[in-house]
Amino acid sequence: MGKNHKDISMAVIRRLPKYHRYLKDLLDKEVYRISSKELSAMMGFTASQIRQDLNNFGGFGQQGYGYNVEELYGEIQKILGLMASYNTVIVGSGNLGQAIANYTNFQKYGFKLMALFDTNPKLIGMKIRDVPVFDIDELQGFIDEKQVDIGIICTPKEFAQDIADKLVKSGVSAIWNFAPIDLKVPEDIIIENVHLSDSLFILSYLLNNQE
């Protein structure tokens, strides 16, 4: 009946954002009640897996009825930590960094972008959606002062480990890493990778080994 979240396997956790997305869609469509069977048909998970997954966090459903969409959506938002607020910085302000800075949806879920950083003099001093781009030399001072929770690394891979070290030293709790490298950080620092080329290579594999 809701075990300690620490015990929950990553397999389950990685499915949570998908529940979040589908429940949001249902709410937008003004569907207020859903069964695991219906969710199963929509999402492609088995109904059994859905009930197992959700029951890790609590008994959100009701026998004979199913789940209240609004309530379940709220619970999953809480579980994912989307009710909180986070200060973030982006390091590396090229196209990718700017793309993320411009993705306003993240603001909506509590991820507040405080600043971007770069080494390129053409970028330093610019603003991206009102957020300033600073010289990377100012990174550490800024983080110390502003209580940044999440550092987002969008630099080329050569610089990524050095930036990670600086972020950790200045006290960020988590790094969202877009550089194609596995960063070495202390155990208590959370790393979430988006390895674009890994993803493209898997697509390539599948394309070459179809059916």
Next chain:
Amino acid sequence: MGKNHKDISMAVIRRLPKYHRYLKDLLDKEVYRISSKELSAMMGFTASQIRQDLNNFGGFGQQGYGYNVEELYGEIQKILGLMASYNTVIVGSGNLGQAIANYTNFQKYGFKLMALFDTNPKLIGMKIRDVPVFDIDELQGFIDEKQVDIGIICTPKEFAQDIADKLVKSGVSAIWNFAPIDLKVPEDIIIENVHLSDSLFILSYLLNNQE
């Protein structure tokens, strides 16, 4: 001794790009020989898992010696289909589309960007690294004519399914999807998703459920 690639589990396949990365690094460092034990220490997989993984595709090692880095790297490139060449288009030429267009590394591995598409008149007619941005109305004609293999969707989610339908109709084999939505496509079309917000939400979860 190399089973049919179709039988290999996605768990194994999703590890392949990481092998590819580490072997590339070793080659760059002029390391020409490696054992599963050494790889294990570097990559954080067990030596046993590494040998199992590689043996799905063939016996690339040698008892008492280990693996020839150059050979193994070559094999994995072949397995991933990185010796071939692919025609790609990007649909949605905002920051994210441009970021991907500018990532020259993809060219290096055989992913040739033929064109970008957008609806924004300010973008149409531009060139990004010599690649033109066309009106999205020209998408279908272009794909039909140029034999495009991979469509890359970088549009907002509202347009993604419609674009996917058009890509499929025009005959692409695979879609690399960056829109935060699960696309519905025929079975034989390969979809690889990069759900940035899913990734960020997982980071958020981990941040809230540490230790």
Next chain:
DNA sequence: TAGATTGTTAATCGATTAACAATC
């Protein structure tokens, strides 16, 4: 040859699915 390390089988572990009693 002796030592090292693979390829591969067997054992274990974990995740998914099936089944059903509880209950709304």
Next chain:
DNA sequence: TAGATTGTTAATCGATTAACAATC
């Protein structure tokens, strides 16, 4: 109440790890 659907236990399936004979 009867029907529906959950929460949860048990069974199955698949993936990882351990062990070791084969062999370089």
